[in-house]
Amino acid sequence: MKTKAVRLYGKNDLRLEEFELPEINDDEILMSVVTDSICMSTWKLAKQGEDHKKTPENIKEKPIIVGHEFCGEVIKVGKNWGNKYKESERYVVQANLQLPDAPWCPGYSYQYCGGDATYIILPADVMKQDCLLPYNGETYFEGSLIEPLSCVIGAFKGNYHLIEGTYDHKMGIKEGGNLLISGGTGPMGLLAIDYALHGDIKPKNIVITDVNEERLKRASELYKTEGAVKVHYVNTAKIDDVVAHLKETAGGGYDDVFIFAPVPELVTQGSKILNPDGCLNFFAGPQNKDFSAEINFYDIHYNFTHYVGTSGGNTDDMREAIKLIEDKKVNVAKVVTHILGLDAVAETTLNQPEIAGGKKVVYTQKKFMLESLEKLMQDENSELGKILKKNDGIWSKEAEDYIMKNTEEI
Template sequence: MKAEGVRMYGAHDIRLEEFELPQIKEDEIQLKIMSDSICMSTWKEVKLGAGHIRVPDSIRENPVIIGHEMSGMIEKVGKKWQKEYQEGERFVVLPGIPGQMGAPGYSYEYFGGAVTRCIVPNDVIEKGCLLHYNGDSFFEVSVSEPMYCIIGGYQANYHTKPETHEHFIGAKEGGNIAILGGCGPMGLGAVSYALAMEKKPKMIVVTEIDQDRLDRARQVISEKEAEEKGIELRYVNTACMKDEAEELMALTGGEGYHDVFVYAPVQQIAETGNRILAFDGCMNLFAGPADSGFSADMNLYDCHYRNTKIVGSSGGIKADLLEALDLISKKKVEPAVMITHIGGLDAYADTTLHLPEIPGGKKLIYTQIHMPLTAIEDFRKIGETKPLFLKLADACDRHKGLWNQEAEKILLDYFGV
């Protein structure tokens, strides 16, 4: 069977091409991919090629399919798995496969998301990484992967219980949360999750230096929405501050932040995060730096005397993905806040290569169609000459300007998918 997809042959060398997909074995499953959102981790992978820890050395001869935030339907089921999986059902892939460094979108010749069809190997299925999904949209599954990473980040934080040697996992209930560099797609996902947590914080402060990003953040997750849930939410433009750390501390009355998340791998941001920690505060370097020598000045005096902690997190575990799917299905989080652009498979390679240069949030690719990458905010203007985009603009306007199930159906119906 022919498949079309984006494969990597080396650093900065990714190609959209048609290739032969082999027949599945009795212990494999074939997927029809419908959507895949592009992750900054994929850009880092493409930048390094075989130098990336998850990428095989043999990609020049055996290229790998990129992309790991995939959604779609099961198309064929090998005999071994026919009692557990059904053709036509929807799925979720857990990209972090337990016990191995290899992962979809990095390591497999026929298993990835930037493609029309792919094959799930037996070992991935046996490890419980192909999950059933009963939802009614594809895009929500694609962005459930970044949401599960966000949840994993919250679960990486920890605090201590006074007068004991016990620790408790997660953000401090009733505490202050700072999400630094937080108006990008992952930061907004982190805000959405914080509002949905059972053990709610008292305050969330989100920083950014771009006023347009701040304005959009307020539009999609408002201070009023947070207030209705008993949480004080503040968006702050730190570009206007003389002493960033001092002024952020002042917002808490000098108490500081019990949980700080660094969502941009910038030395100054990390150092600010360290300076604003409360007693027993935990700072999470969530944004993965591309520089293996990335470092910053940290206050070790506070680490000793004020019990501050520094952690990092990358990805999550199966329980985090299941929680993300549960929250999405119950409409307790809104993953669409992360999405700002829509495109087809033909836009995947160029978008990935230039991802840091393209403004906005998540770029969602529908792999069964060809369409230029298009910003949601541009739909109405384009709709003056292309009726499809006028319909998409109207659908998004009915959902706070966000991508949604109605818009997805309009798009897929137009292309006959």
């Protein structure tokens, strides 16, 4: 079977190509891909090329398919998996395989397995790690946002606090505590706000910071105070004493701090506002391998403050994300700001930092350039824009159905 895919050959070398997939063996599965969501991690991958820790050194000779936030259907099942997976079943993949002897992951490491393609072959690694998961949501694009939501879930589970009177830890954020999402108006920060509001453990205050007034305004329109959970937005660019202001906003220090931008100053600020037994999670993945920041070791020793870093979720996080989306408890559609076809993936990926907005959803079977939802709504002659207006500018099943029916196949 022929496939079209965006493949990485080296640093900044992404190419859309058509090529023949080999016949699957008994331990593989042939899949279609319908949607992929572009992640900043793929931009980092493209920048680092063969130097990336998850990428084989020989990608110039054996390029890998990029994209790891994808959703589609089973086409053909190798006989070793026939008792578990069925043709036409909708699926998502947990890309963080956590193999015991290699760092390989879909979208980073495999010749025939990645999200920015029309058809792919899932290697045995995926199924053996139980990372091919059924998904019964009503849209494909929400399926592509399960993986990023699982990363947020994993981060929230990664925080920990002492059980009073012991040195044992209770995992997760603090119930009824103060939670800071620093640099939190990007797509991952928005997912964190949604999960903080609708997850099982709820804080008392959620404070979101950024230095961009437009992004803060959009976030404040999407996520508001709900019940006993109060939501606050702070533009730190306008404040002289950020630490004092953040404490005043929440009525004290913070039990959980999440850093969503790799800025040393944010880490230091977070260190200064931690309550005793508070936990700071450095979520943002820096490009600079020498990234460091000043933190308070007095508080670590005497006030038992904690520091963690999480990168990706696991399969259990993915299952929780699937259920939250299927049950419509978390609305991941709110983070989508752009759509595109497979032909626009390479350029969009390489220019991710310069493109404003949130998540960019790829319809991999389609051919069309990057479209901003905001601009589509401004076009009075756009049928898609009319659909968006009906839904307050938020991507939806109706919008996806329109794309699937009315845009050119690649």
